[in-house]
Amino acid sequence: MDSELNRKLLEPTEEEGEKLKSKIWGESKKLWIVAGPSIFTRFSTFGISVISQAFIGHIGATEMAAYALVGTVLLRFANGILLGMASALETLCGQAYGARQYHMLGVYLQRSWIVLFISSLFLLPVFLFTTPILRFLGQDEAIAEVAGTIALWLIPVAFSFIVSFTCQMFLSAQSKNMIISYLAAFSLSIHIFLSWLLTVKYKFRVPGAMISTILAYWIPNIGQLLFVICGGCPETWKGFSFLAFKDLWPIIKLSLSSGAMLCLELWYNTVLVLLTGNMKNAEVAIDALSICLNINGWEMMISLGFLAATSVRVSNELGRGSSRAAKFAVVVAVLTSLAIGLVLFVFFLFFRERLAYIFTESRQVARAVADLSPLLACSILLNSVQPVLSGVAVGSGWQSIVAYVNLACYYLVGIPIGAVLGYIFHFDIKGIWMGMLFGTFVQTLVLVYITLRTDWEEQVALTRQRVNKWFVPRSKESNGNTQNA
Template sequence: MGQEMEKDIKEKLLGSGEEEEDENLKRKIWKEMKKLWIVAAPAIFTRFTTFGVSVISQMFIGHIGATELAAFALVATVLLRFANGILLGMASALETLCGQAYGAKKHDMLGIYLQRSWIVLLISSIALLPLFIFTTPILKLLGQDDEIAAMAGTISLWYIPIIFSFVFSFTLQMFLQAQSKNKIVGYLAGLSLSLHVFFSWLMVIKLKLGLAGAMGSTILAYWIPNFGQLGFVLCGGCPETWKGFSRSAFTDLWPVIKLSLSSGAMLCLELWYNTVLVLLTGHMKDAEVAIDALSICLNINGWEMMISLGFLGAASVRVSNELGRGSAKAAKFSVVVVVVNSLCIGIVLFIMFLLLRGRLAYLFTDSPEVAEAVSVLSPLLAFSILMNSVQPVLSGVAVGAGWQSVVAYVNVTCYYLVGVPIGVVLGYALGLHVKGIWIGMMFGTFVQTLVLLYITWKTDWDKQVSMAFARVNKWVLPASLNPNGSNNTLV
């Protein structure tokens, strides 16, 4: 009798223990979800609205003329993506540095890292100027249509102020995001998009300023959020992490440059992948329709990509914060939560875009031929959207942990040694045209996703904590270690 009672008591205790463990897991997931969405929600909204600026511009330019639309698509997808890849990639070094420093409570270093990134990105922007000044001869050399190349040369000059806006927008967003203070970025981006719609209508439709009106409104839309973010940071919005301009920003730049180059290589190779797709399409028959249809698909794909990039930023912040704090287990758990969240959204959008097919094309064009071409590409668009729900998030994990150089090698192999050659064979040798090129590129992305999943799964997170600790303490200012030290503040 006594043994039966004892057994009964043990069963009850074990049962309650399992229930308690389940409750603890649910509480842990909910807590991580809140931390994730505090960063992800404003980041997704910001990227939606920022990407929306380009889409709104394309919609207005598309109704000016087919040549203008093709030229805008070429500049935005080839040159702007090229420059965007370099600057965003180099700025993502700031995500690693600020995220890990913030997690380690080295708050005074964040402002120094921000200023160092400004210096590195300004130099990089100046180096990119010849691409936008000599656009027409470059595109003709690449075999693009003469009329489209000439119009692209005009549009590219309007993009020069936009390139310099990226220096501040990328770095300030990452600086604020690392502290989970990116709500202000979302508010400013929403305001900017609303003003862009109004000014585009005013200058293109009402005042009949054509291309100049559309591009003038675009420049304003990119710069307005920068002034707001700078005002927020410089006027007391980040009292712990912004201590004023400092001479220390000009010292010890080489380690930041090296990490920036690794980050730039990682993201550039990723963002340029679609650029190769457009360039290959430009050599086909009826290139104008093909480029227009493909650019519309890539724009729709880009909308969804903004969700994934929001999760990329959130994954980077969560992983870097936890590694900087010294918690390997929490970093690993945050990876699982962010991947599952992004994948669930990707599945819903995959089904939705399979059903919509080419109907969305008429938002961008009046041409039935282009709309039909978009309809044919829609299944590939849906599958691309599904893959985009996982792959960028894993890149965010890499940024948070500081693996940028490893992922750069993975990107070269999977994209350019696997995806592009298969796409060329399917598109040209087997006559599948744009569909064949896109299938090849998708296969490269699929292989890359599998490799990143394997790397993430096999990672020794305790070792990553040690590496984060070494990185933070290697680049910390002597003043932050000594409370009585000087920070060489200028302002």
């Protein structure tokens, strides 16, 4: 009798356990469908910059420091603005796709092209006047001169972000990002070959590396455009439309708040490099720090892949009207990314100095990298959670709230503490990095609190308002087309 009673009491628990396992497995599959290709694509794209730096690093220490400054400061400045503004498209496309307003995705894509192109024009002076800007910021004269030349080569790369970011977000919202991965892999292979050919075999030095870099960024863009326009997305791309020029102001406002959110985050490491550039033996300090930030950047590609996947999952479920599914998607994404972060935390604590020789032949720089490795490992651990929570913000459309959080935690907490530890207490690079890590830790805690306190039913209602506000009936959208793809 007792065994029968126990069986009846246990059965519902077992059933609930099976349902939970099935639910987790189902959500994990949906997450990885977006996260897997997204991570690989970001690895490949980030790999272009790392490969360029590796080849330039073997040309000379000054050239490597100059490329590190331009890549980490100026290119990241442009990347932050354009990626941030493009993340508005991630919100709109994800929610519209979840609401089955498929034809609106193509209109949003074209509106985003217009906004990002105008933004890129405003960024041009930064690349044209790189040398005087770096001199004004107190950088070494020789490094500033070489950086000015490299910056001019990177102007086509900055414009490539317009197509790259928007097409990736347009395709990811539909879980059609495998094509992006194939193109990224092809581009990376070409870049390795061309970099060797132009810098090692034919000795074109910096110009050779930069020509290969430009081609590596534009090859996948051309492939993505052809895929979108030539029939790869028949439900969501209905041709070029004059409606792209309509209702631009709401898109611009959302893009600006998105840009502010992500820029404040991406520029955080930029400040770290600039503060390092004013220290003694700046060349070794910048080289060591740029190597650590490159390694950290590789890991960030995993987190940014989860950011994109979380954004897609949350926006799709909110657009579909399912608050519980959106909340569950957040939990699965955070736990998955954190587990990967813990593994990498342990890995980078063990490998330290040996990783530096991929980028440099200098023992002095390698020792400096080994000294910074514990901080690098801590950064990797924090980065496994924080970007995923930012993905929740993008998927929900909270970009403006997170922008204020980033401003307070990074620039009112992290940087001042880092400056005090680095310059007043003479911890140098370590002190600056420790302060900035503390800022990231505070920001992560705030985002966790905001996410836990979120009313997901209210988010569903807000999503419906946004989707309906910018909805264009299919008949009008068709009439506004200038051509059919």
